[in-house]
Structures are given as structure tokens and as C-alpha cells.
Amino acid sequence: MEEQKTQKSIFEVMNPQQTFLFGLVGGVMLLCTIGFFILLGLFLKGGNIGSLSNNGNKDNTVVANNTDDNNKVDVNNGAPTNINVKAVDTKTDHIRGNKDAKITIIEFSDPECPFCKRFHETMLQVIEKYSDNVRWIYRNMPLDGLHSQARTEANALECAGAQGKFWEYTDLLYKTTNSNNSLDLTLLPKFATQVGLNLTKFNTCFNNKDFASKIQADEADGQAAGGQGTPYSVLIGPNGEKTAINGAYPFAQVEQMIQQYLN
Structure with a gap:
């Protein structure tokens, strides 16, 4: 018998x-x-994620805005609806475009944030097309928890602004450098020379951190306005209407928001 x-x-x-x-x-x-x-x-889902805030919460996911039959843009769901932001001061704020434009975009930015660099290109397009109707205000919001060099670079931007070259220096920095603390900080004085600054004055300002308190004030303003990450912007209409731009919106979407006040 076989064994089973x-x-x-x-x-x-x-x-x-x-x-x-x-x-x-x-x-x-x-x-x-x-x-x-x-x-x-x-x-x-197509989300476009921005830099995170220092408190660790995810922020600045670009949410596609809904449009109604009149092609007007609704406030995106992820953005605050009650926005308090410091009024524009034409003497101290960095303004690009018509200083008396009826539409204002106040941007809170971090020079080490990759999404801020993307949105910088968007805003350059906005000013190129709508410089008579839109003014672009730049304010500092370095995220120290993510970008340890951002505050140092923000100080360099402000020192360039002290010599009337804020936008030239900012454009150069945003265009030619990488993000996430990869910049060699010894290049900052070289950038100053490239845009025609007095290097001695720049170095004195930079080394003394002359604008540390201004940068802190910008940060506080951005947080009070609802910003928890970068880029975070506030679009202000002709009658003071405020809409948050909570992330690196593409040009077409920002243009749509502008057009609702021009039509």
C-alpha cells in the first residue's frame, strides 16, 4: 500500500x-x-503645494477657484475670509507698477522658497501686462524652520532697497539661485555689485542687520493677514475688497482675479 x-x-x-x-x-x-x-x-487632484509654515501645518496648497456665470472668482476654500493686512505705505513699501493703481497685490515671500520663485515669475507677467492697473507690494516672510538662510537673504534684499535697487536685486536673486538653503551666501555681495550698489554701504547694512526689525514686522503682518506659509498674497480691489492668493497661483488664475475688477 502506497503512503499517501x-x-x-x-x-x-x-x-x-x-x-x-x-x-x-x-x-x-x-x-x-x-x-x-x-x-x-x-x-x-492637481494640487500645487507651497512651502510649509513653521508650525508644521501643511499650507498653501493651490486650490482651483470656482467661477460663476459672470466669470468672477470665488475665494478659495483654503484661504481666510477675514483678512487684516497693513495698509500700503508708498514711502516705505517696495512697490512695482503704478503706485496709484486701483488693484493691489501684497505678497509675503521667502527667497529660499521654490514656490515663491515660481510665483515671482507669475507676478512679473502680471506687472508686464497690468502695470497701470496693478501694483505689486513685496513683504518678507522667511520661514526659519524650513529655510535657515531666508532671513539673511531677506536682509540683503532690504539693504539693496535702501539704495533704491530692491527689485533689481530681488529679480537677480530669485532668477539665478536655487532654493532650500542651497545658495552660497558669499554671493550676496557679488549680486550687489552686479546691480550697481555701493558695496561698502551694502556690506555695512548687511553685516549690521539694519532691517531685522522691518523683516519681523513684515512677518507679523503676514501672519495677521492669515498667512501660514509662502507664497501668501492678498489681492485688494478698488473698494478695499480682499481676497487671499494662498499659494503659487499660475498667471491665468491671477489674471482672472484681476479681470473681475476691470470689467
Whole structure:
């Protein structure tokens, strides 16, 4: 009589240690798979994520605004609706475009934020097309928790502004440098020379941190206005209407927001 053969499962031939390791590896692979599909779902939604605030909360995801039949833009869901922002001072604020324009965009920015660099290009397009109707105000909001060099670079921007070259220096810095603390800070005085600044005055201002209190005041203003990350901007209409631009909106979307006040 032949002996009946039985087929054992893999778990019957494994010792307890092997069974534990098998289960552990399987669990990790399952979690990785779930995480992959979660990230894939977020990506497919088309969200455009900005830099995070110092408190660790995710911020400045660009949300597609809804439009009504009149093609007017609604406030995006992720942005504050009650916005308090310091009034523009034409003597101390950095203003690009017509100083008396009926539409104002106040931007709070971090020079080490990659999304701020993207939005800088958007705002250059805005001013190129709407310089008579829009004025662009730049205020500082360095995120120290993410970008340890941002405050130093903000100080350099302000020192350039003290010699009337704020925008020239800012454009150069935003255009030619990478983000996330990759800039060699020894280049900051060289940028000053490139845009025609008095290097001695620049270095004195820069080394003394002459604008530290102004940068802190800008930060406080941005936070009071609802900003928790960068870029964060406030669009102000002709009658004081305020709308948050909570992230690196593309030009077409910002233009749509502007057009509702021009039509």
C-alpha cells in the first residue's frame, strides 16, 4: 500500500522566527502600497503645494477657484475670509507698477522658497501686462524652520532697497539661485555689485542687520493677514475688497482675479 503524500503550506514548514519575519515584511509592503495609492490620489487632484509654515501645518496648497456665470472668482476654500493686512505705505513699501493703481497685490515671500520663485515669475507677467492697473507690494516672510538662510537673504534684499535697487536685486536673486538653503551666501555681495550698489554701504547694512526689525514686522503682518506659509498674497480691489492668493497661483488664475475688477 502506497503512503499517501500530503502537501504542507509554507507556514507549516517555517519556524516561528521565519514566520514573524515573513509577517513583518508583508505588513511593511502593505503599508507602502497603501501610502503609494494615497500619494497618487493627491497628485491626480492637481494640487500645487507651497512651502510649509513653521508650525508644521501643511499650507498653501493651490486650490482651483470656482467661477460663476459672470466669470468672477470665488475665494478659495483654503484661504481666510477675514483678512487684516497693513495698509500700503508708498514711502516705505517696495512697490512695482503704478503706485496709484486701483488693484493691489501684497505678497509675503521667502527667497529660499521654490514656490515663491515660481510665483515671482507669475507676478512679473502680471506687472508686464497690468502695470497701470496693478501694483505689486513685496513683504518678507522667511520661514526659519524650513529655510535657515531666508532671513539673511531677506536682509540683503532690504539693504539693496535702501539704495533704491530692491527689485533689481530681488529679480537677480530669485532668477539665478536655487532654493532650500542651497545658495552660497558669499554671493550676496557679488549680486550687489552686479546691480550697481555701493558695496561698502551694502556690506555695512548687511553685516549690521539694519532691517531685522522691518523683516519681523513684515512677518507679523503676514501672519495677521492669515498667512501660514509662502507664497501668501492678498489681492485688494478698488473698494478695499480682499481676497487671499494662498499659494503659487499660475498667471491665468491671477489674471482672472484681476479681470473681475476691470470689467
